[in-house]
Amino acid sequence: MSTESQIAFIGGGNMARSLVGGLIADGYPAQRITVSEPEPERREQLRSRFGVAVTADNGEALEGADAVVLAVKPQTVRTVAEEIAPALGQAGAVAISIAAGVRLADLQRWLGPQAAVVRAMPNTPSLIQSGATALIANAQVSAAQHSLAESLLRAVGQTQWLTDEAQMDAVTAISGSGPAYFFLLMEALEEAGVELGLDRETARLLTLETATGAARMALESEDTPARLRERVTSPGGTTERALGVLDDADLRGAIQRAAEAAAHRAHELGNLLGEQ
Ligand SMILES: NC(=O)C1=CN([C@@H]2O[C@H](COP(=O)(O)OP(=O)(O)OC[C@H]3O[C@@H](n4cnc5c(N)ncnc54)[C@H](OP(=O)(O)O)[C@@H]3O)[C@@H](O)[C@H]2O)C=CC1
Numbered sequence: 001m002s003t004e005s006q007i008a009f010i011g012g013g014n015m016a017r018s019l020v021g022g023l024i025a026d027g028y029p030a031q032r033i034t035v036s037e038p039e040p041e042r043r044e045q046l047r048s049r050f051g052v053a054v055t056a057d058n059g060e061a062l063e064g065a066d067a068v069v070l071a072v073k074p075q076t077v078r079t080v081a082e083e084i085a086p087a088l089g090q091a092g093a094v095a096i097s098i099a100a101g102v103r104l105a106d107l108q109r110w111l112g113p114q115a116a117v118v119r120a121m122p123n124t125p126s127l128i129q130s131g132a133t134a135l136i137a138n139a140q141v142s143a144a145q146h147s148l149a150e151s152l153l154r155a156v157g158q159t160q161w162l163t164d165e166a167q168m169d170a171v172t173a174i175s176g177s178g179p180a181y182f183f184l185l186m187e188a189l190e191e192a193g194v195e196l197g198l199d200r201e202t203a204r205l206l207t208l209e210t211a212t213g214a215a216r217m218a219l220e221s222e223d224t225p226a227r228l229r230e231r232v233t234s235p236g237g238t239t240e241r242a243l244g245v246l247d248d249a250d251l252r253g254a255i256q257r258a259a260e261a262a263a264h265r266a267h268e269l270g271n272l273l274g275e276q
């Protein structure tokens, strides 16, 4: 991506840290990134770890910005959007909201009718450039802004443009929240290893290497995850016994219900925070 663009982050919490870290790891110049964050300790961490400019003043972060990433909690987006609307218009910058649930039409209303807005749903593995982000743009986004948003998020992982905003709730449930599901599985498998007599360090190492190996294999193989699972499962063997326990516990059903609950919450946030 062009390293000439100036990028502002409004909110310097978990997701901003992941995106900033991924951009810096990709070679993006730190002096072209400014993060506005009210909490002094978080500001200092961002400055010392990544070398980016930090401020507590959203207006200052916007100066000269080509892209402004709204990385505050969904409940704070409206306040921030209305606060920065005049400066955004003056800067001619594209606003990129990563807030769960918050819809383009509402962002547009709060930022102004001329505002170029991209709604995106990234995830925390962006920190190590293994993110997955879905995006959708409003009609005011120019070709150059479209490509700026694309390259900003492509620098930290895979990107997928959506044509139907309603799909964003499903994206939020699968890849936005998804890392947490896999981390939970890792926690549980590590704990099981300890219960079975392994020391914690060994249990964690085996768990994490197995998770990495399985994910890489599924990505790189032409076979489906189902086929790869079958190859681990020897008839009458240990995996078959374990999978039987997971089937009895309705793990697939639980995952389905979990994803539905997340998507429902994204939709609910959109209704609660929006105006329609
Ligand atoms: N975490 C994740 O995995 C993902 C999160 N998202 C979305 O990203 C957004 C941020 O999430 P996350 O990073 O987890 O949340 P955090 O709470 O970690 O980060 C938000 C940050 O914004 C700060 N903030 C609050 N008010 C303002 C303000 N007026 N101006 C500037 N900064 C402000 C907060 O400070 P303080 O805490 O002091 O209020 C906090 O540091 C959310 O909308 C979420 O839906 C999207 C994809 C994945």
Ligand SMILES: O=C(O)[C@@H]1CCC=N1
Residues within 6 Å of the ligand: 100, 172, 176, 177
């Ligand atoms: O939990 C959340 O609401 C945010 C959005 C997706 C991941 N984290």
